[in-house]
Structure formats: C-alpha cells, structure tokens
Amino acid sequence: MGLFTPTYYAKSIYDIPLYFYKKEGIKIIFCDLDNTLDPFFLNEPSDQAIALVKKLKENGIEFIITSNNHGSRVIHYAEKLNVECHYSSKKPLGYKLKRFIKRKNFEKSSIVMIGDQILTDVIASKRTKVRIILTEPLVKKDLPITKINRFFDKKLRKIMIKKLEKREISYEQN
Numbered sequence: 001m002g003l004f005t006p007t008y009y010a011k012s013i014y015d016i017p018l019y020f021y022k023k024e025g026i027k028i029i030f031c032d033l034d035n036t037l038d039p040f041f042l043n044e045p046s047d048q049a050i051a052l053v054k055k056l057k058e059n060g061i062e063f064i065i066t067s068n069n070h071g072s073r074v075i076h077y078a079e080k081l082n083v084e085c086h087y088s089s090k091k092p093l094g095y096k097l098k099r100f101i102k103r104k105n106f107e108k109s110s111i112v113m114i115g116d117q118i119l120t121d122v123i124a125s126k127r128t129k130v131r132i133i134l135t136e137p138l139v140k141k142d143l144p145i146t147k148i149n150r151f152f153d154k155k156l157r158k159i160m161i162k163k164l165e166k167r168e169i170s171y172e173q174n
C-alpha cells in the first residue's frame with residue numbers, strides 16, 4: 001500500500017503556507033498542472049497561479065511544472081507563468097522524472113512533488129523517491145483520460161488520507 005500513500009495532504013496548493021516549505025527543507029517544487037495548479041481547461045495561468053509562483057520565487061523556491069500533458073499545452077502555459085516545465089512526464093512511471101532530476105543535478109531531499117491524483121502523481125513520487133503533497137482536484141471536471149483513474153482515486157483517497165506518512169499540513173502560522 002506504500003505505493004499509494006502520500007507524504008502530506010493539503011486541500012489545495014493554494015492552502016500550503018510558505019513556512020511549511022521552509023520547515024521541511026524544500027527548495028524545489030515539481031508541480032502537476034491539470035487540476036492541481038489550474039483547471040485543465042485554462043490555457044493561460046490564472047491570477048492565483050501567477051501570484052503563488054511569484055511568492056515562491058521571491059522566497060528562493062524553484063517551481064517546475066511536471067505534467068503528463070503534451071508539450072504544446074504545457075510549454076505555452078509554463079512560458080506565460082515564466083517557469084520551467086517537464087511535459088509528457090509519463091507519471092505514474094518514474095523514469096523520466098528520475099532522468100530529469102539527474103540531468104538537473106537536483107538533491108532529491110530538497111524536492112517535493114504536488115499533485116491531485118494518487119494513481120499518477122503519488123505513484124510517480126514513490127518511484128522517483130521524492131516526497132509528495134496530495135491535493136484535491138481544483139475542479140470536479142476531468143479530462144476524459146483521467147475519468148477512470150478518478151473513480152479509483154476517490155476510493156483510495158479516503159483510506160490513504162488516514163495513513164499519511166507525515167501529518168497533515170498544519171495551517172497555523174508559527
């Protein structure tokens with residue numbers, strides 16, 4: 001069951017306080033795009049995505065989009081957000097992300113993945129051996145390809161959220 005268990009859980013990427021990243025020694029975020037950072041039907045970054053990335057960058061946190069979606073969607077969005085991206089990431093497989101981490105010379109312990117799906121994002125994080133924050137999908141609608149995964153995800157999620165490796169992210173400021 002370890003393959004399905006997220007390290008942390010937050011309702012949304014927009015709920016995660018900055019001090020959490022600092023406390024956990026996170027310097028690089030690998031963020032899923034569709035339904036984690038913005039709804040899948042938005043071609044350009046929302047104001048909240050722009051504001052979030054700005055805040056993270058100002059605090060020395062590197063933000064990289066890692067998405068299973070195709071290059072034209074991901075590159076266009078990432079350029080508008082002015083961040084690096086890794087597209088066709090082939091999550092839940094880990095080999096492309098592992099290769100990317102190696103090429104960039106990143107320290108795995110300084111990375112956290114953020115994603116809304118257990119069957120792609122969480123499993124990929126396990127195979128890549130980096131921590132992950134599981135979130136709820138931003139909108140109920142999904143890409144057709146995601147619908148089957150979401151069916152299983154809903155069942156798994158109820159169990160997994162109780163078994164978090166680490167505690168739920170605390171929302172109290174300290």
Ligand SMILES: [Mg+2]
Pocket residue numbers: 032033034035036115116117
């Ligand atoms: Mg997603």
